[in-house]
Amino acid sequence: MSLLVVGSVALDSVETPTRRRDDVLGGSAVFFSYAARFFSPVYLLGAVGEDWPAEHTRMLRDRGIDTTGLQVIPGGKTFRWRGKYMPNMNDRETLEVHLNVLETFDPVLSPELRKAKFLFLANGTPALQTKVLDQIDAPELVVADTMDLWINIQRDELLRVLRRIDGLVLNDCEAKLLAGDENLVRAGQAVRKMGPKFVILKKGEHGAMFFGEHETYVLPAFPTPDVIDPTGAGDSFAGAMMGYLTEQGNFEPATLKQAMAYGIVVASFTVEDFSLDRLQKISRPEIDRRMAEYHRMMSF
C-alpha cells in the first residue's frame, strides 16, 4: 500500500495573542505527510521556490517522507501565508496570502506516483485536484479537502470533483456554506449526497463528525490545555487518518473510526507548538499513549 498527498508546501507566519513566528515550515502537504509518516510511508507532491530552505526537504526526507515529487521551480517563490489567531485560538484571520509558485503549479505524477493506492488531495483549486485525479491509475481510496473560496467561486468544478472521490474532509463552516444549511448534521448529510461515500467535518477544538451511508457520529477533540498554534491541525488530522488507513490497508467502518481517532490525537499534539515543532518531538509510542487516554475518556 502506498499513500500520496498533493498539496501546498509553505512558509507560514503566525501571530497568536501572546506569540509570533515568521517564515516557519508549513503547508497542507507538509503537515499531512509528517502526520502520516507515524503510520505509513508517504509520497509528497508539491512545489516550492528558490527561496525554499533545503534543510526543510532534508528534514522531511530524513523522517522517511518521499520528497522526490517536491519540485523547486526555477525563479519561483514559495507559497506564503500569514495569519492571526483570535484569543479563543479557534478562529483566525488571514492577513496575507502569496500564492507564488502555486499560481502555476502543474502537478505531474511520475509512473511510481501514478500507482499510489491511497490518495489525499489537500485543499487546492478543483482544477488542480482534477488534474491529479486524471493521472492516477487505480486508486483504492481518494479523499479530498476543500475550502470556502472554491465553494464560493468554483462551485460547479468542485461538485464535479466531489463525484469522483470517496471521502471529503472539510471545516464545519465550509460544510454549512456548501450545503446551505446551518444544522451541522443536516449539512454533513447533504454534502455526502453530493458524491463522496463519506464526509468528515472538522470542528477545531470541538472535534470531528463523520457521515457515512449508514452511520453518523461525532468524536470530540482531545482536550489539551497547551494550545500554542492551531495551524496545521486539520491537515495533520487528515494525515494521521490516511496514514493509519494505509497502514491497515482497508477503510472498513471500524478502521475509519479508529483512523479518525488517531487523526484527532495527532492533531492535539500539532497545536501544542508552532509549525511541526511538537510533532518532531514525538513518536508512535507517545501517540499510542494519548490514544489510550482518549479511548478511556470516552468509555463509560
Add this chain to the structure above:
Amino acid sequence: MSLLVVGSVALDSVETPTRRRDDVLGGSAVFFSYAARFFSPVYLLGAVGEDWPAEHTRMLRDRGIDTTGLQVIPGGKTFRWRGKYMPNMNDRETLEVHLNVLETFDPVLSPELRKAKFLFLANGTPALQTKVLDQIDAPELVVADTMDLWINIQRDELLRVLRRIDGLVLNDCEAKLLAGDENLVRAGQAVRKMGPKFVILKKGEHGAMFFGEHETYVLPAFPTPDVIDPTGAGDSFAGAMMGYLTEQGNFEPATLKQAMAYGIVVASFTVEDFSLDRLQKISRPEIDRRMAEYHRMMSF
C-alpha cells in the same frame, strides 16, 4: 434518596429562524425536574404568579413531580422570558426578561425538603442559592448552575457559593468569563479550583466537558438533525444527570460519567421540539435506546 431542584418556573416566548411560540411552559426548574423524573422522584421548589395556568402544575404532578413546593404568589405574575435564536440555533439573544415573582422569591424549605440528599440549585442569584444552602440539613451532593450576569455583578457572592457546593454546571462562555481564560481546558480547571469538586461545562451543540480532581474529559452532543428549539437543553441535561445520580445513589467517577451521558441524550430530545413537547412524548426505553446508540457512536 431524594432530589430537590430550586429554580425558575416560567412562561417562555421563543423565536427561531422559521418558527415562533408564545407563553409556553418553561423555566430551569421545569426542564430540570421533567428530565430528572425519567430516573428518580423529584421535588420542585419555585414560585409563579396568579397568571400561571393550573394545567401546567397538574401535568407536572401527573408525571410524578412533587410540586407541593411550587408557590402561587397572590397578586404576582409569573417569570417571563422572550428569546430569539440565530440561524445556527446555538447562539441566542434575550429580547425580554420580566422577573415578576422571582424578584422577591424567598425559598422556604419544608421539613421534608430540608432532608433532600441531592440538591440542584438552578441558575439564580447567589443570595437565593445561599438561602437554600442555609436551610438544607445534610445533603450528600449539591450541584449549582450560574450565569454571566452573576459572574459580572455578584462575583464575590458567587465565589462564596462555589466554596459550599460539590459541583458546578455552567456554559463554556461563562467559564471563560469566570476564569478569565479563553482556553476551555484551563478555564474549567481554574473554576474547579475556586471550590467545587467537579465542574461541568456545557458547550451546546458541541457537548460537555468534565473537570474533576483526577480527570478531564469531553463528551460530544448526540447529533440530531431535528433542532427545533434549544431552550431548556442545559437544564434538562442537568436534570437527567442529577436524576440518574439520585437513582444510582452515588456519584463515583464512573456513575458521574454515565450520568453526564444520560444528560446529553435527554438534552438531544429536548431540542427536537418547543418547550417540553418532545420530552412528553418519550419514556425511559426511548432514552435507553438512544443511549445505546450514543454509546456505540463512541466505541472504537
